[in-house]
Amino acid sequence: MEELRKIFAAYGGMIIGVLVAIFIFFTGLYKLMVGIILIVVCGYAGNYIQRNKTQVKEKLKKFIDKL
Numbered sequence: 471m472e473e474l475r476k477i478f479a480a481y482g483g484m485i486i487g488v489l490v491a492i493f494i495f496f497t498g499l500y501k502l503m504v505g506i507i508l509i510v511v512c513g514y515a516g517n518y519i520q521r522n523k524t525q526v527k528e529k530l531k532k533f534i535d536k537l
Contacts, residue, residue, distance in 0.1 A: 478485070494500050519526050 494503070
């Protein structure tokens with residue numbers, strides 16, 4: 471029993487993470503999570519571009535010139 475406690479103390483986070491990942495995979499929640507992450511990332515990018523228009527234009531011009 472003591473060995474089991476040592477293993478769980480050392481790898482408890484990993485075990486819980488794997489169980490949560492298996493649950494998310496089998497229930498199909500990963501599709502929802504990917505969608506939510508995509509919405510948040512695009513919202514952040516849009517906000518960044520809106521607040522830094524001149525810097526973004528300059529970086530885009532430099533990138534296009536490199537191509």
